[in-house]
Amino acid sequence: MTAATRRPDWEAVGLRREEYERVCGLLGREPNPTELRMFGVMWSEHCAYKHSRPYLRRLPTAGPGVLRGPGENAGVVEVAPGLAAALKVESHNHPSAVDPFHGAATGVGGILRDVLSMGARPVALLDSLRFGPPDDPQSRRLRDGVVAGISHYGNSVGVPVVGGEVLYEDCYRANPLVNVACVGLLPSSRVFTSAAAGPGNPVVYAGARTGRDGIGGASFASEELDEGSAEADRGAVQIGDPFAGKLLIEATLEALDTGAVVALQDMGAAGLTCAAAEMSARGGVGMVLHLDRVPRRERGMTPTEVLLSESQERMLLVVQRGREEEVLKAYRRWGLRAEVVGEVVAEPVLRVYDAGQLVVELPPSALTQAPTYRVPEQEPEARRALRDADLSGLPQPDLTEALLRVLRSPSVVGKRPIYTQYDHMVQLRTVVGPGADAAVLRLVEAPPRGIAVSVDGNGRIAYLDPWAGGAGAVCEATLNVACVGARPVAVTDGLNLGNPERPEVAWELAGVVDGIADACRVLGVPVVGGNVSLYNESERGAVYPTPVVVCLGVLEDVGCAVPTGFQKAGDLVVVVGSGQVSLGGSEYLRVAHGRVAGCPVRADLELHRRLVDVLVRAAQQGLLRSAHDLSEGGLAVALAEACVAGGVGARCQLSPELFGRRTDVALFGEGPSRVVVSVAPERYEAFAELCARSRVPIRLAGRVGGTDLRVQLAEAEVVVPVEDLRSAWEAYR
Amino acid sequence: MNKRVRVVVFLKPGVLDAQGQAVETGLRALGFEASEVRVGKAFELTVPEEGWRERVRELCERFLTNPLIEDYEVFEREEVCVP
Amino acid sequence: MNKRVRVVVFLKPGVLDAQGQAVETGLRALGFEASEVRVGKAFELTVPEEGWRERVRELCERFLTNPLIEDYEVFEREEVCVP
Amino acid sequence: MRDPRFAVVVFPGSNCDRDCLHVLRDVLGYAAQFVWHETEDLSGFDAVLLPGGFSYGDYLRPGAVAATSPVVRAVRRFASLGGLVLGVCNGFQVLTEAGLLPGALLRNRTPTFRCEWVHLRVERTDTPFTGLYAPGEVVRMPIAHGDGRYHAPREVLEELERQRQVVFRYVDAQGRTTLDANPNGSVHHIAGVVNAAGNVLGLMPHPERCSEEVLGGQDGRRLFESMHRWLRERAAVAAGRSG
């Protein structure tokens, strides 16, 4: 290659010319090659949120119980007097596409350390997954690899995977989505920070040794996947060591117990560079680091490699001067490496030496102050046309057959073969495990209280109407938590979209964030953190804009947790909440008619708030025998699932006045804020009164009992033995 | 006709080999002198003889290994009947 | 002087190899013809040259394998430096 | 009379250690404490628990590295002197690797990890671990393992059955040993075995996960209570002799 055709250095590290000029402006000189690489990674979309930051400002982040909002490694919210939960979600989409097992495994490791960085012991994991259809062996392989990776890491570290979701669409074939969330517990009085402080305090490196893995992983996550990328980005595959991850959790908690730790952060994307820059910038101080003191796995690593390595299972800590031995001892007791590698300085400068040689000298804030971009937002014409599609003339298929097909659809079918691969019981907190609307964990620290968690999102809805998808994800997650009887207290969100430099994706991003923001504002549930993954595109196109929302709720008494399935013959079946449904973006439309089109229902957020409140109070008052939210597959699937879960049938009548004329819409139409509950006959009056007072509509639909699900409609009747429902629902592929 | 082949797979040099580290520690604890321990995988399988080299190569690259992080070697075996 | 050795370990014939069966099913699903698939482990390690055969045998029997369920083979390797 | 003292071993990578301690100490009120994998001193303890988890990462074979640890050397001596040793899940794997129990635990028949509730039949109630169960009783316990398929050569199996060393078998809700009720393909449906002397028990299911009703059942609790009662009785006999 001649000098003339060589890519400019800034382009090689992924910066634009203007960005390079801005770097020079901030430094007052040109960066040296090591510094340039650091900017390349720190100013990548993955680390810097260049395209998403302006939108994220719209999210409501404050609330009465919020101890830490976005801006730290995880959000923290109080869940009982003196007890707090840390909460965070993170994506590992690109690494999982390249190596599903290790990509997903390291995703688990990373999110555990985010929560650990707040001083919390991780107590639960959730996974939200998207793949191409499972009849494609490649998609199945990806899925099985991802599940095996999560299982490998989660089981080994002893943090239960208590919930999650798996949905399949063509658009995820080349771009699977792997979002993992973690919840941790900590004393409210002992929330840690990543803000470095105290000039003269030593900086401690702890955990696994540094190798050449994952160099440039953050910038890799900010590129589209193409055929050549696999080879070119070999360095971007990281391998996790759950054993080291487990030791790091125990040793770090022990180190924090000494009281000698001032601040800490994990070394994730962009490794040591990111941790040192963010910790310094957040604390308004500087750091001096000596790279030759960093424990290494390989000989001959350059300073750039040590600074940018994304080797897993490492933490950076600032420790009170004179007490470093206590902290080092905790790590070494657990067989991990721990070394003092530098110290905090008052001057806001990051000064890095290698064998006495100064290799980097930068203001840390320069690394954390990437520019932001606004791309003009433009809804594509074709999308509007899809949404405006007239679905009123669709032929109606045989409804029984349609119900079984929807139940068998991979996105709806029971996920037991997945979640039995996860240890969901370790730590002895799991009162309700995977398979229910939300998982319930007891708080042994504050009995009989518990927390509930759920993760939800529907990319198809967001594709047709980003706002409806964003708001819908919040509604579904909060409703799931409310169904088990818990009051939602916080959410964290993961946004997965395509290339944000395209106006269409900018439009999707804006709409999705607005939907989340509006919903959270009306529901009074703060967003305490989140994650953005962009550039989820291949030559086959972008993924559907896919927001996933993790909701954390608090349950006054875990003994009052409401089950999903029908419990007792004779109980009344009641459909509670919104009456608005549509086939737009529904599972039925795709499965029975092969179409993704139509106008999804936009949530009535005020009604949703009242619905959540009614469910929580009804649960507390013991009025509910079961509760299950309506999502993919609508009322028919919810009834079927309640029958299968309870092992009992039900007989329902859907009168056209209440449920609409078109029977497939009544059965399979989808829309937010709808729940099917069962209530003991003697409690019905109290429940109806509670709903009436809160202006939440209810429709009496039938009774629990028998061995069939019978649904009588205006002109038709659907009758399916519960056993057939079960075998359809268990047809996992 | 069939062919019996053995494939041995190791992580590429430089890729973290957590198992290798653990085994090395274990060996040392037992008083064995051993270093640079690497742990890999081994496969044995029977494939149709015709064009077996290309087949096995393809199968390794597409299924048995991740060529990004692993190297493999293929060996011919005597045709043995695995009961 | 040191010696680099490779140890290949498979479950004894007759002991059900669940992983081997799973790999076989996976290969078939992708359209590869393969049968009698066995999945095992491979180790490479450097040991002092003197008396290496006995040493490696001992180390295999006492630690690297479980003789109740596994068989092993030992191979000499060229001395290579694993970086 | 001194209350029996329980030790819960902590290996690096153990992850049910805290759960076991919680049940013994907080739920049952027994004298229990952690012991570190580097200790060789188990004096003062009456029972030792090897908990579930992934000791040393389980990287070679489950339990293989742990079997070489100082504390397992101590457990060997402890067991030979008649102390009670209970290995749960990974603890069971450690005990087989250490040669304290016969057989080996192989990758599950479907080679994935499985976490779910199973039914077990209690085959013997004349052990220190099962005194409070009824003979042939069917109990429910959770499993959570990837390598739980019990295997032993035919002669060993025959010997095990002859000596009635199989203490728990996987069964269906009616107590039948069916193929479907065997979650990992264990030979003879074996879920737990005891050594010939009767003082070392290993089992794959997790009794500590079913010792409180709020977690879905309490069938595991009686296993710990049986141990406690047996130890107290032994102490009483000893006290009677010396007194």
Ligand SMILES: Nc1ncnc2c1ncn2[C@@H]1O[C@H](COP(=O)(O)OP(=O)(O)O)[C@@H](O)[C@H]1O
């Ligand atoms: N979608 C989002 N909503 C709210 N906060 C977000 C979102 N995405 C990122 N954040 C916040 O921005 C900060 C940086 O996030 P991230 O880069 O994912 O953290 P990390 O450094 O752990 O990778 C975090 O505090 C995170 O909570």
Ligand SMILES: [Mg+2]
């Ligand atoms: Mg992070």
